[in-house]
Amino acid sequence: MTTHSQFALLGKKRFLPFFVTQLLGAFNDNIFKQSLILAILFKLSVAGDRTVLVNLCALLFILPFFLFSALGGQFGEKFAKDALIRAIKLAEIVIMLVGAAGFLLNNLWLMFLALFGMGTHSALFGPVKYSILPAALREEELVGGNALVEMGTFLAILAGTIGAGIMMSGQAYAPLVATAIVAVACAGYLASRGIPRAAAALPSLRLDWNIFRQSWAILRLGLGQRPAVSRSLVGNSWFWFLGAIYLTQIPAYAKEWLHGDETVVTLILTVFSVGIALGSMLCERLSGRKVEIGLVPFGSIGLTVFGLLLWWHSGGFPQQAVAHDWLAVLSHGQAWWVLGDILGIGVFGGFYIVPLYALIQARTAESERARVIAANNILNALFMVISAIASILFLSVAGLSIPQLFLVVSLMNIAVNSYIFKIVPEFTMRFLIWLLSHSMYRVEHRGLERIPDEGAAVLVCNHVSFVDALLIGGAVRRPVRFVMYYKIYQLPVLNFVFRTAGTVPIAGRSEDLLIYDAAFKQIGEYLRAGELVCIFPEGKLTGDGEIDEFKSGIARILEENPVPVIPMALQGLWGSFFSRDPGKGLFRRLWSRITLVAGTPLTPEQASPLALQAQVAELRGRMR
Incomplete structure (x- = not known):
């Protein structure tokens, strides 16, 4: 699969203008807030306890998040997000003009008013800031986009704090701060004009202007x-x-x-x-x-x-x-x-x-x-x-x-x-899967984009080790419901992971008919709900590294639920600690390089046990 650095998003029009807009907003927040605090502590002649005034600054900035976040959430659903961001950034220019006047006139109350306004600006901007990302980015870009936003926000906070300290170090601080905050606000608005159209999610939403009732409802x-x-x-x-x-x-x-x-x-x-x-x-x-x-x-x-x-x-x-x-x-x-x-x-x-x-x-x-x-x-x-x-x-x-x-x-x-x-428990389950796939194994993925992003499908794969399900579950973006032999399902520690992931335990028909029938019932429910189900048609772990005969259970599943089938193969697991290789060792294959390969989806009519076994064997190749 072709991968790209998250920094490639900075070259995309659907992300860069938004990124610059939010970065400049965080930068301006902190230039103004830190400059005001330093002015109170070192520059202004104020009546009363300076520490109390500094704490008042923190209160004035955070209070709007209690008062107006609910309103910002409603705005973010009802109005087009790009137009809403531009309106908020225009308001920032007005707020910063008030703040600039406060610095130029040494008027603490104007500065406090602007600080409250910037808190309001941030409270309204926050919901639209994070809700626009899933609309602008593809699923595989969402983590990278959020990472860039968090990186940009914290570096902007740092730059604003340091910049305020530099500007406030001289005697002519007022015109410097006034010019900077207005200029950055204007730059933020200009950047917002490049944000592509982002339609309203719920234009029919009726606004509730009672901030206390709506805050509680939200x-x-x-x-x-x-x-x-x-x-x-x-x-x-x-x-x-x-x-x-x-x-x-x-x-x-x-x-x-x-x-x-x-x-x-x-x-x-x-x-x-x-x-x-x-x-x-x-x-x-x-x-x-x-x-x-x-x-x-x-x-x-x-x-x-x-x-x-x-x-x-x-x-x-x-x-x-x-x-x-x-x-x-x-x-x-x-x-x-x-x-x-x-x-x-x-x-x-x-x-x-x-x-x-x-x-x-x-x-x-x-x-x-x-x-x-x-x-x-x-x-x-x-x-x-x-x-x-x-x-x-x-x-x-x-x-x-x-x-x-x-x-x-x-x-x-x-x-x-x-x-x-x-x-x-999904957090812990995913952590154990992530830890396994980043410690004992180095997993390479090929062809996983062939697995549909939505809708029911059956994945079939060769069965090499006790941790096959964990490695597949850690590689596939969607949740996968695994069908596995009930004795593997009951293994200590792994049982927690399997149970949390909604795994289906199965037994042979002659071994336990109740477990066998319950498994097919649960598989049908998962597929009718549009989920992915993964089965290991061999019915047991390989004892020699080779692929065993595929059982007829897959035919019954497809007869009752005709859905696409994606053949898959694990390469390189034989001989690792969790396989049944007699010559395995804990340290002999530590950090093994393995590969998970997905093939072309098959229709239910094409997916006979014999055909699937041949497809999986071809995908695995000679690498056991």
């Missing part, structure tokens, strides 16, 4: 989705809980534990953002260009491990009269461990968040997608507020240190994700 819609989607919303929001704690505590951590100045804060933020971007970019390669939710448990494990390591490596950093700059910090070996931990948190955060976004988009009905994303934004805002409350309780009330706070949230991460994975 939350119920989001959390009422199938468990994989609803728990993905919770997982997504939990990531922002963790991210908000780390990002909020980084300045104090750099000052109190690394004894550094503001350049050390910038260094840590840079490493964290680069980690998120790197993890996001690696997602497509690790997932095989499909929505691979098996990466979510992998990301969760990494978030916990590196969070614990960050706690472990904190403390004992040398202190001196003058705060360290970033070069002085890097001269100490311990700092490299700390930065490595922060990079790891970012990378595994990317592994965690990108598949969750892609799953939410892929498994939500088009007519509900924008509103479900809106529910996600409301939950994100709620979890970020809870993170601030939790930080206050742990640091001020319980008296924990910042590294101890990192320890606590890392342990909490285990509890939260254990709950999610227990409710939706």
Whole structure:
């Protein structure tokens, strides 16, 4: 199969204008917000506690997500998404003109008004931002597109934060900031004009302007989705809980534990953002260009491990009269461990968040997608507020240190994700499949595009090892319902995977007639529901690596359910640890290179057991 880098999307008109638009929006948000915070702390003459005003900034920016995300979700369903984005970007120009006036006039209240406006802009833009991707991208591009969006967002946040610091460092900061925020807003609108037409998903939707009633209704819609989607919303929001704690505590951590100045804060933020971007970019390669939710448990494990390591490596950093700059910090070996931990948190955060976004988009009905994303934004805002409350309780009330706070949230991460994975065991099942196909085996795919994207079909394949079903299930983009010998189905550990995947256990007619008949009944139900069913017509594992005679069960399936049949073959598995080769060994064939090949679909009339056996043998060739 021909594969292309996700960066190829940046050359596509259906993606690039949108990508630039959202990147400039995130960049502008952070230039303005960070410039306002720095102005309050260092530039403006203000009455009252500056810390309170800084916290007010955070409140003013996040409050619109509670108030207007539901409205944004409705807009995203009712109106054409390209026109809606352009309207939102025009509003950004007006908002930034107000903000620019605030800086030029040193008027804090105008700046606060603009900050609330930018929060509103982001709350309205979020649902349409993520709901337009499945319409603009093909299924195999969805993970790569989400990865680019996450990478761009975090790098834009970093660039905006650094850019604000540079502009605010001089005395003539006001005209610089005013010019920059208006110019970036205008550039964002110009970029949005290149976004191709994206029709409304539900133009007949009646708008409900009661924001409280509609927010509650949209939350119920989001959390009422199938468990994989609803728990993905919770997982997504939990990531922002963790991210908000780390990002909020980084300045104090750099000052109190690394004894550094503001350049050390910038260094840590840079490493964290680069980690998120790197993890996001690696997602497509690790997932095989499909929505691979098996990466979510992998990301969760990494978030916990590196969070614990960050706690472990904190403390004992040398202190001196003058705060360290970033070069002085890097001269100490311990700092490299700390930065490595922060990079790891970012990378595994990317592994965690990108598949969750892609799953939410892929498994939500088009007519509900924008509103479900809106529910996600409301939950994100709620979890970020809870993170601030939790930080206050742990640091001020319980008296924990910042590294101890990192320890606590890392342990909490285990509890939260254990709950999610227990409710939706598909996450764990896919993780085990992904781990197998990226550890003991290196799997090459050929011809899998011949498997239809929708509709019922039967896959038939040779049976070489105990993990054939896992390797096929990890390669095919659609869920596959396997039919396998009931004693293999009952194997410890693997049974959890098979049961979660909806596998059908089968026995020989003479061995257990009840299991035999129940299997054909379940196969028929799956095919009538338009699903893929995979069978191993040999009825047992090969004992010598050769293909055994195909049994007549396939004929009965096709007689009762005449659907297309796709012959497949596994090459290179004989002799691996899970085969029945007498000379196998655990380390003799570690990381075996195997190939899964799919042939041309056959009609039910062409798919006799003898013809299928010949097709599978030809696909497998001499490579056992």
